[in-house]
Amino acid sequence: MTTMIGSVCIARYAACSAPCARRAKGQGSGLLKHNRHSEEKPWRKSSSEIHNSFNGVELSRTHSPKKTFHHRWRALAPKCAASQSPKKKILVLGGTGFVGSKICELAIKEGYEVVSISRRGAPRDSQNATMGIRTGSIQQVKLLATVDWRQGDVVEDPSVVARVLEEGGFDAVVHAIGMLLASDLNKVASGSGSVPSPGSTYDQVTRQTAFAAVSAFAEASTSMPSPPPFVFVSAAEAGWSWKAPVAWLEEYLIAKRAVEAELLDNGAKGALRPIILRPSLVWTPERAPSIPPVAAFYLGNLLGIPGVDRPVMVDVLAGAALQAISDSEVEGIQDFRGMESLARARGQ
Numbered sequence: 001m002t003t004m005i006g007s008v009c010i011a012r013y014a015a016c017s018a019p020c021a022r023r024a025k026g027q028g029s030g031l032l033k034h035n036r037h038s039e040e041k042p043w044r045k046s047s048s049e050i051h052n053s054f055n056g057v058e059l060s061r062t063h064s065p066k067k068t069f070h071h072r073w074r075a076l077a078p079k080c081a082a083s084q085s086p087k088k089k090i091l092v093l094g095g096t097g098f099v100g101s102k103i104c105e106l107a108i109k110e111g112y113e114v115v116s117i118s119r120r121g122a123p124r125d126s127q128n129a130t131m132g133i134r135t136g137s138i139q140q141v142k143l144l145a146t147v148d149w150r151q152g153d154v155v156e157d158p159s160v161v162a163r164v165l166e167e168g169g170f171d172a173v174v175h176a177i178g179m180l181l182a183s184d185l186n187k188v189a190s191g192s193g194s195v196p197s198p199g200s201t202y203d204q205v206t207r208q209t210a211f212a213a214v215s216a217f218a219e220a221s222t223s224m225p226s227p228p229p230f231v232f233v234s235a236a237e238a239g240w241s242w243k244a245p246v247a248w249l250e251e252y253l254i255a256k257r258a259v260e261a262e263l264l265d266n267g268a269k270g271a272l273r274p275i276i277l278r279p280s281l282v283w284t285p286e287r288a289p290s291i292p293p294v295a296a297f298y299l300g301n302l303l304g305i306p307g308v309d310r311p312v313m314v315d316v317l318a319g320a321a322l323q324a325i326s327d328s329e330v331e332g333i334q335d336f337r338g339m340e341s342l343a344r345a346r347g348q
């Protein structure tokens with residue numbers, strides 16, 4: 001099993017500044033509402049349920065952001081009619097990624113204004129194939145062309161997130177920054193061909209970037225009437241109660257668990273509404289090389305092998321993220337069942 005999990009894990013990528021004012025008003029008590037529904041809907045979990053089921057470890061963040069305009073992309077952007085009400089606005093950290101770009105695409109389709117931060121800035125044409133954008137899908141390219149792509153390295157300059165949030169109007173933040181392999185080999189492992197900066201660690205890329213974003217969004221949203229949603233793309237294996245079979249995977253999971261704990265803590269304080277997505281393998285049928293590992297995961301899950309979750313299609317994950325953002329009763333850890341339920345709730 002160890003070998004399978006190890007090889008499959010590699011294959012997967014081939015494919016407080018707590019708001020005191022809000023707390024004083026008791027807005028955090030919205031958590032109680034979730035208890036009533038927790039048995040009816042898999043995604044409705046109370047904060048305490050989330051903590052009990054959490055398997056985490058105890059753990060206790062240059063350049064200015066450059067607004068990158070890619071004229072060719074911009075020229076493809078559909079001309080939107082002036083909307084009646086102001087658009088809801090989402091910040092996607094890692095919008096150039098395999099997962100992040102699908103969230104950007106669906107969010108734009110749903111009428112959100114989307115801002116992305118990542119080191120590459122905007123997606124390049126050469127990236128389209130690895131991002132699962134089919135050559136024929138002009139619609140996808142058009143949708144992504146309307147994202148406000150910002151270039152920034154959140155490890156090198158964590159304050160870039162706070163500076164973008166200070167522009168105001170953000171209703172939700174999604175953290176989809178990640179790295180599977182701490183080397184150039186990640187270019188092959190990453191679904192979008194992302195190459196880690198030299199010397200990157202899981203702690204920097206996952207924990208430090210997410211902690212910076214959680215803290216900045218909690219700070220920026222103190223005047224909001226209720227805790228705003230913060231989506232973190234974690235991993236199914238963060239729920240393992242045993243040590244990972246390989247050291248790099250254990251380090252990856254330690255970082256994921258640290259962020260989950262930080263986010264749940266901010267949820268308990270009423271600072272943010274935590275939404276933690278725990279997919280195993282994320283896939284799209286558009287990427288043929290991911291099919292064998294996807295099949296292995298499906299089989300492993302079907303056979304009941306401990307720790308092997310059913311893979312999640314990238315559209316389902318993105319749909320689940322948007323459904324969770326729009327439904328104020330959704331919070332906590334969502335495994336593949338929770339994500340499938342959420343995606344179904346929006347007709348996917």
Ligand SMILES: NC(=O)c1ccc[n+]([C@@H]2O[C@H](COP(=O)([O-])OP(=O)(O)OC[C@H]3O[C@@H](n4cnc5c(N)ncnc54)[C@H](OP(=O)(O)O)[C@@H]3O)[C@@H](O)[C@H]2O)c1
Pocket residue numbers: 012013015093094095096097098099100117118119120121152153154155156176177178179190191192193194195205233234235236279280281282283
């Ligand atoms: N794909 C899967 O099967 C899977 C399964 C479970 C969990 N996940 C999680 O899902 C998340 C997204 O994964 P993915 O598959 O979309 O990976 P990906 O395609 O490699 O995307 C990673 C994203 O992180 C960005 N990034 C990396 N370092 C950064 C930095 N220092 N500053 C700003 N942005 C940075 C990358 O953009 P730049 O390169 O432009 O900086 C890219 O947008 C990760 O957290 C991963 O652990 C993925």
